[in-house]
Amino acid sequence: MDIFLQFDLPSILLGSLAALACGLLGNFLVLRKQALMGDAISHVVLPGIVLGFLFSHETGSWPMMIGAGAAAIFAVLLIELIRRVGNVEPGAAMGVVFTTMFAAGVVVLEQSGTAGVHLDVEHALYGNLESAIWLDAYTLSDLWNLEVLATLPESIKQLFVVNLLVIAFIMLFFKELKISSFDPLLSASLGFSPKWLGLSLIVMVAIAAVAAFSAVGSILVIAMFICPAATARLLTDNLKVQLFISGIASLSAGLFGYLLAAFGPGLLGYEISVSAAGMIAVVAGLQQVLAMLFAPQYGVVMRRRRQKVHANI
């Protein structure tokens, strides 16, 4: 039991909470047809993270978060500027900005000597889920012992706070996010500026991306932004229910992704375990495939069946 508590549980918490923060916000990115914005932002924040790290000298810290948020805002403004001045389509502007800023981040990372200490390129890309450990936990009762809970890894505590922030943001601005995603013109005319709402969504995305970044890495963050939301969309036509389902899909991807990675190969007789971050993304992708096949309304199977019924009539 203590091994599970000390090594497996922290990783599961880290993966699930990272998935949840991204998965919930992903709903609005997908609805705004900005799904790739999650990818762009998760790359763009790298220079912000590195500068934040140089400033504070610790990973998973709030200065890194602030640096990331600032980098995200800077990127959004830059994308808008290039789009207007260069008269190019948004996708192209996004591509230019996010590759350039990510490259700048890598250069700063390599040059500043931080590389290889806590923050290296490999971890930035693939995450470091398995590094989370909770050595003070021995028995199940430690799970509700506040003193022991306080010794949880910093990154988990931070993700917990970020999730609270994300949930509060969505609850406070639910109606505003909904109208500005569905009909930006009406939203603007009623006084809910789609520009400001869009920007605050992007800042939240940046915060979630950074918090998730140390757990699942920046490449896999994109899977968490898109898959749970897209899965949930196939299962309901109600936005509130969709948010709820995407939350469950995110958490379960985190849980089962880790369990499969840690114990799956062992069950098959292999001595190794595979990357948990990778497995979480695979599970999220599988959920999506299952929903595409078996969703009650939009799934391929049910649609086929309905077509057959129609044909027989």
Next chain:
Amino acid sequence: MQKLKTPDLQLLHDTNAPESINAQDHPFAVQGLTVAYHHKPVLWGVSYSAPKGCLTAIIGPNGAGKSTFLKAALGLIPKLSGETKVFGAPIKKALKNIAYVPQRSAVDWDFPATAIDVVLMGLYGQIGWFRWPSRKHRETALNCLKSVGMQDFANRQIGQLSGGQQQRVFLARALAQDAEMYLMDEPFAGVDAATEKAIVMVLRKLVADGKTVLVVHHDLETVRDYYSHILLLNGQHIADGPVETTFTSENLQKAYGGRLASTQLDGLSQASGA
């Protein structure tokens, strides 16, 4: 500098005084509106004031800038010059007085929302920031759906409605906004007969309630039956006024050029007698 400014301000004040009394008669006054898409001008210096409490059709050939006129006048798309005043106030401060019904293609109908969700959005302005719609708001929204004959579809996802039903949902949303001024972009485009009838009834009800309604309209055959006033556009302002005096073959010829046969024109302008 100070000495120069004082008489200027005085002058401004004096000229404004009579205007602010008249402003009550001008729910939607556009002055010198010019719009261009990629350096190609679409509207040149259009000035127009919608007659208060009237149902007015905006007509003109394809590409005449009818939709552009509405969007630019509302400030929804960039313009080169021109300004819009709503009861004498700049449009930016008066948007809550205006309900705009865009073309159906303006939104994504796959959005996870039901008909009543969309109508509720019309009430968001009243509800205000952070607050959630209450039961009373839902009742209001349902009443708006009722007045367009859509109450039975309240909980249907909007993508599963027909084009005409979607248009009626849009109309119900505009009703929920409870504005003074209604601007509609081709509400009759591609709708079924039942929807057309329902929309006409709603438009008449709005005017009866003292609202001002401006509708981009395509079908010249129905102009006489539906509207009391028209605005004729063809990149420029051609004519505006009551249907009887403005919907003439001469004006139509000016707006449509060779696109309407003379027999067609005669038929349209003579239909008034019937």
